[in-house]
Amino acid sequence: xxxxxxxxxxxxxxxxxxxxxxxxxxxxxxxxxxxxxxxxxxxxxxxxxxxxxxxxxxxxxxxxxxxxxxxxxxxxxxxxxxxxxxxxxxxxxxxxxxxxxxxxxxxxxxxxxxxxxxxxxxxxxxxxxxxxxxxxxxxxxxxxxxxxxxxxxxxxxxxxxxxxxxxxxxxxxxxxxxxxxxxxxxxxxxxxxxxxxxxxxxxxxxxxxxxxxxxxxxxxxxxxxxxxxxxxxxxxxxxxxxxxxxxxxxxxxxxxxxxxxxxxxxxxxxxxxxxxxxxxxxxxxxxxxxxxxxxxxxxxxxxxxxxxxxxxxxxxxxxxxxxxxxxxxxxxxxxxxxxxxxxxxxxxxxxxxxxxxxxxxxxxxxxxxxxxxxxxxxxxxxxxxxxxxxxxxxxxxxxxxxxxxxxxxxxxxxxxxxxxxxxxxxxxxxxxxxxx
Amino acid sequence: xxxxxxxxxxxxxxxxxxxxxxxxxxxxxxxxxxxxxxxxxxxxxxxxxxxxxxxxxxxxxxxxxxxxxxxxxxxxxxxxxxxxxxxxxxxxxxxxxxxxxxxxxxxxxxxxxxxxxxxxxxxxxxxxxxxxxxxxxxxxxxxxxxxxxxxxxxxxxxxxxxxxxxxxxxxxxxxxxxxxxxxxxxxxxxxxxxxxxxxxxxxxxxxxxxxxxxxxxxxxxxxxxxxxxxxxxxxxxxxxxxxxxxxxxxxxxxxxxxxxxxxxxxxxxxxxxxxxxxxxxxxxxxxxxxxxxxxxxxxxxxxxxxxxxxxxxxxxxxxxxxxxxxxxxxxxxxxxxxxxxxxxxxxxxxxxxxxxxxxxxxxxxxxxxxxxxxxxxxxxxxxxxxxxxxxxxxxxxxxxxxxxxxxxxxxxxxxxxxxxxxxxxxxxxxxxxxxx
Numbered sequence: 041x042x043x044x045x046x047x048x049x050x051x052x053x054x055x056x057x058x059x060x061x062x063x064x065x066x067x068x069x070x071x072x073x074x075x076x077x078x079x080x081x082x083x084x085x086x087x088x089x090x091x092x093x094x095x096x097x098x099x100x101x102x103x104x105x106x107x108x109x110x111x112x113x114x115x116x117x118x119x120x121x122x123x124x125x126x127x128x129x130x131x132x133x134x135x136x137x138x139x140x141x142x143x144x145x146x147x148x149x150x151x152x153x154x155x156x157x158x159x160x161x162x163x164x165x166x167x168x169x170x171x172x173x174x175x176x177x178x179x180x181x182x183x184x185x186x187x188x189x190x191x192x193x194x195x196x197x198x199x200x201x202x203x204x205x206x207x208x209x210x211x212x213x214x215x216x217x218x219x220x221x222x223x224x225x226x227x228x229x230x231x232x233x234x235x236x237x238x239x240x241x242x243x244x245x246x247x248x249x250x251x252x253x254x255x256x257x258x259x260x261x262x263x264x265x266x267x268x269x270x271x272x273x274x275x276x277x278x279x280x281x282x283x284x285x286x287x288x289x290x291x292x293x294x295x296x297x298x299x300x301x302x303x304x305x306x307x308x309x310x311x312x313x314x315x316x317x318x319x320x321x322x323x324x325x326x327x328x329x330x331x332x333x334x335x336x337x338x339x340x341x342x343x344x345x346x347x348x349x350x351x352x353x354x355x356x357x358x359x360x361x362x363x364x365x366x367x368x369x370x371x372x373x374x375x376x377x378x379x380x381x382x383x384x385x386x387x388x389x390x391x392x393x394x395x396x397x398x399x400x401x402x403x404x405x406x407x408x409x410x411x412x413x414x415x416x417x418x419x420x421x422x423x424x425x426x427x428x429x430x431x432x433x434x435x436x437x438x439x440x441x442x443x444x445x446x447x448x449x450x451x452x453x454x455x456x457x458x459x460x461x462x463x464x465x466x467x468x469x470x471x472x473x474x475x476x
Numbered sequence: 477x478x479x480x481x482x483x484x485x486x487x488x489x490x491x492x493x494x495x496x497x498x499x500x501x502x503x504x505x506x507x508x509x510x511x512x513x514x515x516x517x518x519x520x521x522x523x524x525x526x527x528x529x530x531x532x533x534x535x536x537x538x539x540x541x542x543x544x545x546x547x548x549x550x551x552x553x554x555x556x557x558x559x560x561x562x563x564x565x566x567x568x569x570x571x572x573x574x575x576x577x578x579x580x581x582x583x584x585x586x587x588x589x590x591x592x593x594x595x596x597x598x599x600x601x602x603x604x605x606x607x608x609x610x611x612x613x614x615x616x617x618x619x620x621x622x623x624x625x626x627x628x629x630x631x632x633x634x635x636x637x638x639x640x641x642x643x644x645x646x647x648x649x650x651x652x653x654x655x656x657x658x659x660x661x662x663x664x665x666x667x668x669x670x671x672x673x674x675x676x677x678x679x680x681x682x683x684x685x686x687x688x689x690x691x692x693x694x695x696x697x698x699x700x701x702x703x704x705x706x707x708x709x710x711x712x713x714x715x716x717x718x719x720x721x722x723x724x725x726x727x728x729x730x731x732x733x734x735x736x737x738x739x740x741x742x743x744x745x746x747x748x749x750x751x752x753x754x755x756x757x758x759x760x761x762x763x764x765x766x767x768x769x770x771x772x773x774x775x776x777x778x779x780x781x782x783x784x785x786x787x788x789x790x791x792x793x794x795x796x797x798x799x800x801x802x803x804x805x806x807x808x809x810x811x812x813x814x815x816x817x818x819x820x821x822x823x824x825x826x827x828x829x830x831x832x833x834x835x836x837x838x839x840x841x842x843x844x845x846x847x848x849x850x851x852x853x854x855x856x857x858x859x860x861x862x863x864x865x866x867x868x869x870x871x872x873x874x875x876x877x878x879x880x881x882x883x884x885x886x887x888x889x890x891x892x893x894x895x896x897x898x899x900x901x902x903x904x905x906x907x908x909x910x911x912x
Contacts, residue, residue, distance in 0.1 A: 085622060085902045102538035104899035111670035112896065121672045124626040124902075140630060175903050186521060190560040194576060234547035236557045443890045443898050447883060454879045460548065462879050463540035466521045466560075467611050 052077040053388045056137050056146040058127055058318065060087050060110045062370045063152035063354030066377035068120055074385055076148075078120040081139055085109055085124055089439055091370065092448075093172045094215060097181040097308075098222040099230075099464035100455055105447045107175065108440035127153070127318060132325045132347065148349045148384045151322060152377065155313035155355035155368060158333060165286040169307035172215055179467060181308055185223060186466050188306045189243075193235045205243045206304040208291050210283050211311030212249025213256070214406035217266055219308055220247040221409040224273040229459040246276045246302060248293055250311075253279055255406060255414065257367070262414040265423040269408045283311070313368065315356045322352065331358040340396035342380055348387070351380040361399035370438065371402050407431045410456070488513040489824045492573050492582035494563055494754065496523050496546045499588035499790030499809035504556055506817030512824065514556040515582075517575055521545055521560055525875055527806060528884075529608045530651060533617040533744075534658035535666075535900035536891055541883045543611065544876035563589070563754060568761045568783065584785045584820045587758060588813065591749035591791035591804060594769065601722040605743035608651055615903060617744055621659060622902050624742045625679075629671045641679045642740040644727050646719050647747030648685025649692070650842035653702055655744055656683040657845035660709040665895040682712045682738060684729055686747075689715055691842060691850065693803070698850040701859040705844045719747070749804065751792045758788065767794040776832035778816055784823070787816040797835035806874065807838050843867045846892070 053076045057064045060082035068080050089106040096103055114120050125140040130149070137144045157171035170177045170184075185207065192204035207223050209216045227243040234240065247254070247270065253263040254270075254277065267277050278295060285292040286307055293300045315334040323330045328344045329337045335358035336344060342359055344350045353359075354373030359366040366372045376397065383394035403417035407428060415427035422430060432452065439445045455461055489512045493500045496518035504516050525542040532539055550556050561576040566585070573580045593607035606613045606620075621643065628640035643659050645652045663679040670676065683690070683706065689699040690706075690713065703713050714731060721728040727738045751770040759766045764780045765773045771794035772780060778795055780786045789795075790809030795802040802808045812833065819830035839853035843864060851863035858866060868888065875881045891897055 085626065085900070099540075102540045102899075103903065104535075104538045104901055107901055108898065109670075109900045111667070112898070112900070115669040122670075123630070124623075125630070142630075175901065187560075190521065194559070194561070194578075231547070233551040234545075234558075441898070443887070443894075443896065446886060446890070450882060450886065451879070454882070458879075460879065462544065462548070462877070463538075464521070464545045464548070465540055465543055465611065467539065 053384075054145055054147045055079070055150065055384060056081065056144055056148075057150045057152060058082075058137065059152035059154055059316075059354070059356075060084070060122075061090075061152060061154050061354060061373060063154075063356075063373035063377040064150065065110070065113065066374045067150050067152065067353070067381045068114060068117070068377075070378045070381035071119070071385070072117045074119065076119060076384070076388065078117075079123055079144060080110065080114065080120060081123045081125055081127060081137065081144075082110055083124070083126050085111065087113060087440055088175065089444075090173065091214075092435060093175075093178040094219045094222055096175070096178040096463070097172060097219065098185065098226050099182055099461040100222070101448060101451055102463045103175040103179065105444055105451070106439070108444060113440060130318070130322055130325050132350070135349075146349075148351070148387070150351045150353060150377070150380050150384075151318060151356060152352075152354045152373065153316035153318040153356055155315055155333075156317075157309055158312040158314035159309070160312065162286075165309070168286045168288055169210060169309040171309040171313075172219070173313070182464070183466050183468050184306050185226070186464055189227075189231065189235070189238075189240055190466075191305070193238050197238075200305075201238065202244075203289065203303040204305050205238070205240075206302060206306070207243065207245045208302055208304045208307045209245070209247045210286075210291075210307065210309050212247055212251065212254040212277070212279065213310060214404070216247055216249070216308075216310035217254060217270065217406050217408060219310060220245055220270055220275045221273060221407070221412075224270075224275050225409055225459070226461060228274060230461045230464075241274070243274075244276065245274065246278060246304075248278045248281045248283055248291075250282050251279065258404060258406075258414060258416055259421050261421055262416060262423060266406065266408055266414055269412045273409055313355065319352075319356050322350070326350070333358070341383055341394050342376055342397050343383075348392075351383070353377055353380050359397060359399075361397060364399075366397075366399045367401075367404075369404070372399060375399055405431045405434065489820075490581055490583045491515070491586065491820060492517065492580055492584075493586040493588060494518075494573065495588035495590055495790070495792075496520070496558075497526075497588060497590050497790060497809060498806045499590075499792075499813040500586065501546070501549065502810045502813035503586050503588065503789070503817045504550060504553070504813075506814045507555070507821070508553045510555065510821055512555060512820070514553075515559055515580060516546065516550065516556060517559045517561060517563060517573065517580075518546060519560070519562050521547070523549060523876055524611065525880075526609065527650075528871060529611075529614040530655045530658055532611070532614040532899070533608060533655065534621065534662050535618055535897040536658070537884060537887055538899045539611040539615065541880055541887070542875065544880060549876060566754070566758055566761050568786070571785075582785075584787070584823070586787045586789060586813070586816050586820075587754060587792060588788075588790045588809065589752035589754040589792055591751055591769075592753075593745055594748040594750035595745070596748065598722075601745070604722045604724055605646060605745040607745040607749075608655070609749070618900070619902050619904050620742050621662070622900055625663075625667065625671070625676055626902075627741070629674050633674075636741075637674065638680075639725065639739040640741050641674070641676075642738060642742070643679065643681045644738055644740050644743045645681070645683045646722075646727075646743065646745050648683055648687065648690040648713070648715065649746060650840070652683055652685070652744075652746035653690060653706065653842050653844060655746060656681055656706055656711045657709060657843070657848075660706075660711055661845055661895070662897060664710060666897045666900075677710070679710075680712065681710065682714060682740075684714045684717045684719055684727075686718050687715065694840060694842075694850060694852055695857050697857055698852060698859060702842065702844055702850055705848045709845050749791065755788075755792050758786070762786065769794070777819055777830050778812055778833050779819075784828075787819070789813055789816050795833060795835075797833060800835075802833075802835045803837075803840075805840070808835060811835055841867045841870065
């Protein structure tokens with residue numbers, strides 16, 4: 041009896057999932073109750089709801105409100121083990137993952153390590169222009185934005201004050217639009233009465249986008265709407281504008297044939313992402329092609345060519361669905377994770393043909409500010425208050441657990457009533473800003 | 477008219493307050509509406525409710541829940557300016573404070589810069605045993621405690637596992653008692669089902685106190701009660717025990733004539749505090765005596781001898797009330813701040829004799845764990861559930877604003893029901909623990 045049970049355990053199909061984001065977590069949960077032995081590896085001990093990081097960066101929410109400990113989420117899933125660690129390598133031939141000096145064997149592998157900021161070859165810009173991919177980056181941006189106002193209050197008008205009161209957001213996709221709107225609310229409403237020698241509403245917020253319009257993947261009508269609302273909120277929208285250089289105290293932006301020098305102490309990067317470095321590691325190990333963003337180009341079943349047991353999903357994968365690229369959004373990762381989990385179970389059950397991944401586009405949305413958002417669901421293009429309500433609803437629904445939902449809802453409600461943002465803490469190593 | 481108003485402004489009595497803790501903030505608020513020109517200086521942009529930092533360190537609350545931006549708290553107090561900066565010096569003769577390269581003149585000064593951890597000459601211990609005085613320290617302790625369980629899960633039994641599962645709390649005052657109880661709840665309840673290869677309830681939690689009983693300032697009955705409850709929660713209580721050394725992987729504790737070597741990767745310092753370095757700076761500048769903890773010994777009116785315009789309040793001051801030392805607790809700071817503010821107004825109004833500061837001891841309390849606390853109010857000694865309810869009530873009341881109160885209440889309620897602690901995030905520079 042005991043021998044048989046041991047035998048049965050060791051013969052179970054071993055699944056390793058790298059990454060506890062939307063893709064990895066949904067894959068793990070889709071394998072709940074199945075007869076596989078599952079290990080989820082992540083560098084962090086929590087799942088993070090990245091689309092709301094900009095609210096952490098502007099003091100509206102705390103990091104824990106948009107995070108959930110992975111062990112807590114998976115604690116009652118007895119076939120799943122969580123391992124905290126950094127993946128050092130993937131041994132494709134030996135069917136194992138190297139993590140923390142150990143070798144973890146797998147029969148099937150799901151790689152869902154997500155994306156990092158892409159500075160397109162200008163790695164030096166990172167120190168001056170953090171992006172919005174991690175809790176640490178979000179609290180660092182919060183520190184920089186709030187400290188800039190503090191430094192402005194201490195600087196004489198005509199001195200460095202204007203520089204401190206200028207905020208440049210690079211990238212006019214949803215993150216850039218949301219971040220610009222949030223800084224505007226912070227300056228013009230939340231902190232309205234906070235200073236004695238300056239009016240924070242005089243802050244200059246510049247949103248720089250290379251394309252001829254904001255929110256390029258949205259319909260033109262939505263782009264126009266977002267631009268109109270942002271302008272009403274005091275945000276300068278610079279489209280068809282390209283960042284040429286970022287330094288500690290200024291940014292160079294090319295617009296038409298002119299190079300503009302913008303004096304600023306605070307730059308936020310929202311211009312693009314690339315696959316985690318695991319993308320390249322996997323491509324090197326398997327010979328799989330990768331795209332410009334370092335994403336392995338996967339088969340219609342989300343596997344690496346020639347490796348039907350290695351799946352790449354979410355922001356890390358260059359996947360197509362019905363001939364169109366799958367966008368790097370939460371829905372793409374969620375659906376990819378579920379598909380990969382089902383495909384593994386089919387193959388374990390003896391079915392080699394698992395079909396093709398088909399992405400169901402549930403729509404796109406971006407909030408701009410109080411009462412205002414754009415949302416597109418199929419042919420339906422919403423904007424204004426209704427789109428904003430839809431945005432609120434969808435974001436609450438996708439938060440991982442009840443207490444996070446309740447805490448976020450309460451804070452949104454309270455911030456809406458009072459225009460307050462109570463998580464405006466300047467924390468971190470450098471308690472004071474490097475002075476210019 | 478304009479000239480007169482300018483003249484009147486420049487003639488207003490200038491009050492500078494250093495520190496936005498309980499003392500400084502209450503002093504500032506007590507000067508609301510009075511005809512003084514007030515500047516509140518702090519290194520941080522927020523007021524922090526330090527008594528609840530241990531809940532941040534154990535993942536029950538987020539930092540922002542127990543903090544309030546100073547500008548936000550004081551935004552409608554038009555006679556008060558907030559200045560973010562580090563005080564570099566106090567020019568007593570020149571009646572000015574040096575901050576951020578500027579010289580800020582004062583007529584009256586309130587120094588309320590609080591306390592820091594006191595390692596009693598063993599500065600090297602700090603890196604291995606952070607205390608609970610700042611948000612950064614609390615999140616660092618949270619990182620260490622949670623990472624220790626992660627490392628234990630990855631270590632083989634008999635290897636480093638026992639070391640990672642041993643937690644030493646130095647100091648059996650309220651902070652040490654609360655911290656030990658909270659780690660016990662975390663290990664035995666919150667994370668009960670979180671691991672696959674270890675039982676977190678096997679964690680060893682050792683509370684080391686030099687005195688012959690816990691909570692020395694409390695009545696013996698309360699000490700006995702706290703010890704009994706902690707033991708029931710699995711905490712080892714080592715009284716009459718003295719820490720001789722703290723290293724990265726062990727602690728040496730002297731008990732009786734024996735030196736015990738405790739293998740541990742996680743030590744929390746709750747053994748004592750000393751005045752901020754401004755205490756010594758002020759003593760050097762004024763010739764005032766300081767006590768062993770670096771606290772300037774103040775007059776009965778809380779001023780420095782020979783300087784009736786310089787007040788020292790809160791944890792920084794060695795003050796007496798009716799012949800007894802004023803304890804370094806929130807109430808001492810609050811009442812000191814209000815007294816100093818009133819004394820300044822009296823002196824501005826021409827009354828030199830401002831009377832003596834009299835501390836009204838509203839009682840002491842410490843929570844031990846779920847449903848259990850000790851509380852002493854005058855002759856009344858409570859313990860158990862009733863003391864715990866009193867503790868909850870008092871801590872909610874002293875939180876600074878409505879949204880913090882609501883958020884903390886909700887989380888406490890939810891944590892109580894589910895035994896969850898959702899702010900269990902491992903964040904910070906070192907995402908993984910230094911391996912032993």
